[in-house]
Amino acid sequence: MQHKELSRVLYKEIETSQADFHAFRYLPSESLCYTVPEHRRFLPANFKHMKGKTFMLSFFALTIFVFVASPTGAVSPIEGKVIALDAGHGGGETGAVGYCGETAALEADVNLAVRTLLKAQIDAAGGLGYEVAQLSSRSDRVADAERAGSDVLISIHHNGSLNTSTDYTQSFVTQKNDKAFAQYIHPSLVSALGLPDKGIKSDGYGMTVYGSLPGILTESYFITNIVAACDFLNYQIGATSTRVHIEAQAMYDGLVAYFSRSAGGKGGRPNR
Numbered sequence: 001m002q003h004k005e006l007s008r009v010l011y012k013e014i015e016t017s018q019a020d021f022h023a024f025r026y027l028p029s030e031s032l033c034y035t036v037p038e039h040r041r042f043l044p045a046n047f048k049h050m051k052g053k054t055f056m057l058s059f060f061a062l063t064i065f066v067f068v069a070s071p072t073g074a075v076s077p078i079e080g081k082v083i084a085l086d087a088g089h090g091g092g093e094t095g096a097v098g099y100c101g102e103t104a105a106l107e108a109d110v111n112l113a114v115r116t117l118l119k120a121q122i123d124a125a126g127g128l129g130y131e132v133a134q135l136s137s138r139s140d141r142v143a144d145a146e147r148a149g150s151d152v153l154i155s156i157h158h159n160g161s162l163n164t165s166t167d168y169t170q171s172f173v174t175q176k177n178d179k180a181f182a183q184y185i186h187p188s189l190v191s192a193l194g195l196p197d198k199g200i201k202s203d204g205y206g207m208t209v210y211g212s213l214p215g216i217l218t219e220s221y222f223i224t225n226i227v228a229a230c231d232f233l234n235y236q237i238g239a240t241s242t243r244v245h246i247e248a249q250a251m252y253d254g255l256v257a258y259f260s261r262s263a264g265g266k267g268g269r270p271n272r
């Protein structure tokens with residue numbers, strides 16, 4: 001580059017930076033800098049501006065943002081609640097068995113998988129997902145849940161049929177307080193899974209028969225359904241949006257709704 005040309009380029013650059021300097025002085029943010037002396041206004045002084053009102057405004061805005069954006073400010077209605085989670089069967093009992101091709105999907109494994117995810121969510125919200133011991137007697141399981149000081153009980157099951165295309169959502173209750181509780185859990189499962197709704201049935205044989213905890217026995221879907229069985233095998237190899245995930249989330253949402261109602265209308269603990 002010729003010397004003359006270089007000078008011209010340098011001059012051009014100086015002109016440009018002067019123009020930038022000029023433009024900078026009249027930026028809209030100028031109004032935030034009105035207390036800053038003229039000699040501190042150019043770019044190198046920009047940081048120093050933070051010592052003035054700009055800094056105060058930025059700090060104030062950041063404080064508001066953190067307050068609004070932080071989820072830790074809100075107390076979950078789950079906090080302090082003990083939720084008994086019974087994974088149906090286990091202890092050598094498989095429950096219903098579905099097949100994806102030649103590979104078996106055991107109901108007992110699905111029940112445990114849903115319980116694990118649901119417990120993690122409950123515990124993260126400051127509650128306690130109590131894992132009911134997989135005892136052979138239903139009444140002993142309920143007694144175990146009650147000894148733990150549980151507020152409610154969910155007995156997690158999945159249905160079975162010889163027809164591998166059968167699939168729907170159904171829940172079971174026995175006592176009056178079960179029905180009040182189930183009205184929060186069952187509809188949440190139905191809307192999340194999108195399967196036909198066979199409703200909340202009263203029965204006399206599930207875990208809800210025993211004790212006095214508000215409880216529900218859920219049969220969220222049929223593990224004997226081929227789609228469901230294959231979906232569970234996908235869960236086992238690490239898929240992240242399976243029925244297991246959807247079901248656990250739906251139960252959690254139902255619990256939040258139930259305890260929100262209890263906290264608002266009944267002064268804390270639900271009716272027993």
Ligand SMILES: [Zn+2]
Pocket residue numbers: 088089095096107157158
């Ligand atoms: Zn079962």
